[in-house]
Amino acid sequence: xxxxxxxxxxKLTPSIDEWVARKIGSxxxxxxxxxxxGAAECRxxxxxxxxHHQKGPxxxxxxxxxxxxxxxxxxxxxxxxRTAVNKLKDELQLQIxxxxxxxxxxxxxxxxxGNKMIKLDPAALTEGEIDVSRRHLEE
Numbered sequence: 001x002x003x004x005x006x007x008x009x010x011k012l013t014p015s016i017d018e019w020v021a022r023k024i025g026s027x028x029x030x031x032x033x034x035x036x037x038g039a040a041e042c043r044x045x046x047x048x049x050x051x052h053h054q055k056g057p058x059x060x061x062x063x064x065x066x067x068x069x070x071x072x073x074x075x076x077x078x079x080x081x082r083t084a085v086n087k088l089k090d091e092l093q094l095q096i097x098x099x100x101x102x103x104x105x106x107x108x109x110x111x112x113x114g115n116k117m118i119k120l121d122p123a124a125l126t127e128g129e130i131d132v133s134r135r136h137l138e139e
Contacts, residue, residue: 009050016046023086024044027092027096031065041065043064043066044061045061046059047059059077059080060075062088072092076091
């Protein structure tokens with residue numbers, strides 16, 4: 001997964017850059033099955049909402065993870081940048097799990113449809129059922 005980090009209203013130091021990349025990069029283990037071709041891209045924006053506030057949740061973090069055919073988006077605000085990124089990571093982890101469960105359900109649903117089609121295939125009939133179907137075709 002490719003991670004792009006952008007800072008808003010403050011200077012992005014190498015230590016913050018590395019820490020955010022490590023935190024968000026830990027989600028890669030959840031995305032590996034969804035990202036078979038290595039096309040996943042994660043854009044992270046961290047920053048201050050304003051330059052003049054001294055109290056309150058003025059650090060924010062937001063991200064977009066672009067998978068094939070899906071964009072997962074999350075935002076978080078906190079008094080500390082690290083807390084905001086941790087909240088962001090937790091929210092993204094939940095979204096990825098929900099998306100994986102939906103994909104698994106679609107796969108199972110498709111398998112059920114395929115099994116129904118196999119059961120209706122005349123080539124899969126037993127000998128007793130073949131005799132009945134031949135009589136039906138002769139009439």
